[in-house]
Every structure is written in structure tokens, then in C-alpha cells.
Amino acid sequence: MDTRVICNLKTGAVTAAPHEVPRLVWNNRIDKWEIIFTGRRPDPAVGSWRASVALDHLSDADNTLARFDSVSATDRGLALTVDVWTAAFGEAVNGKAGGVPMFLAVYGIGADDETLEYLEIPVLGVPAVDPPGGDKPAKPRPAV
Numbered sequence: 001m002d003t004r005v006i007c008n009l010k011t012g013a014v015t016a017a018p019h020e021v022p023r024l025v026w027n028n029r030i031d032k033w034e035i036i037f038t039g040r041r042p043d044p045a046v047g048s049w050r051a052s053v054a055l056d057h058l059s060d061a062d063n064t065l066a067r068f069d070s071v072s073a074t075d076r077g078l079a080l081t082v083d084v085w086t087a088a089f090g091e092a093v094n095g096k097a098g099g100v101p102m103f104l105a106v107y108g109i110g111a112d113d114e115t116l117e118y119l120e121i122p123v124l125g126v127p128a129v130d131p132p133g134g135d136k137p138a139k140p141r142p143a144v
Contacts, residue, residue: 002031021122051071051105096127103123105121
């Protein structure tokens with residue numbers, strides 16, 4: 001796994017390795033995340049999981065920068081395939097060398113499309129130095 005996040009379902013505490021705040025990097029590389037549950041087991045009625053990343057808690061659909069449908073349950077938690085190679089994500093992090101605070105929301109969905117579990121993980125969205133698919137390489141910024 002590229003990133004491991006530990007979520008205590010009882011307390012809501014989140015820890016991540018290797019970074020204090022997990023990073024989502026804008027590029028065309030698909031990352032593999034492992035979300036490990038502690039504290040309690042998830043609701044057994046959860047039939048599927050989905051995830052999305054957004055800048056804030058606005059309910060506007062345009063606020064969502066990327067959605068991840070490749071979320072599968074494991075014996076310890078979840079395996080998540082993360083692909084943030086979207087125009088919206090790129091626009092959000094463009095020119096922000098220090099990154100942009102974001103939220104990764106993970107939903108456990110029941111049989112009636114009801115949200116039975118909700119995890120909110122703070123993440124840092126960061127731009128690529130030289131994003132794939134560009135016409136020419138980005139120029140490095142001079143040292144200060």
C-alpha cells in the first residue's frame with residue numbers, strides 16, 4: 001500500500017503513515033490506500049463503500065474534486081484505489097506549493113442507499129512538480 005490510515009471508529013481519531021496528514025498528489029499515478037479500523041467494527045449492514053475528496057463541507061456537487069468507487073472491504077478495514085487525476089483537483093492545487101487542506105469522506109452504504117458509516121479524513125492535496133501530459137516541463141522556482 002502507498003498510504004496507510006488508521007481510523008478509530010469509536011473515537012473518530014485518524015492517524016496516517018508516513019505523513020502526519022495523508023497526501024493526495026495530482027498526477028496520473030493511481031495510489032493504493034489501506035484504511036484500518038480500530039475501536040469497533042463497522043456496521044455489519046454496510047454492503048458497499050464509496051469515497052470522495054472535497055475542499056470543504058459544502059453540499060454543492062461542484063465541491064467534489066474526485067470520487068473513488070474502487071473501495072473494497074478487507075479483514076482489517078478498507079482497500080481504496082485513489083485517482084485524483086481530475087481537472088477539478090488540478091485546479092484546486094495549481095500554484096499551491098504548500099498544498100491545500102481537503103477532506104476525504106468515506107461512506108459505508110446499506111441496502112437502501114442509506115449511509116451507515118461515515119469517516120472524514122483530513123488530507124493535503126498537493127500539485128505535481130511536472131504534471132504528466134503537459135506541453136513542456138514546469139520551470140523550477142528559484143530558491144529563496
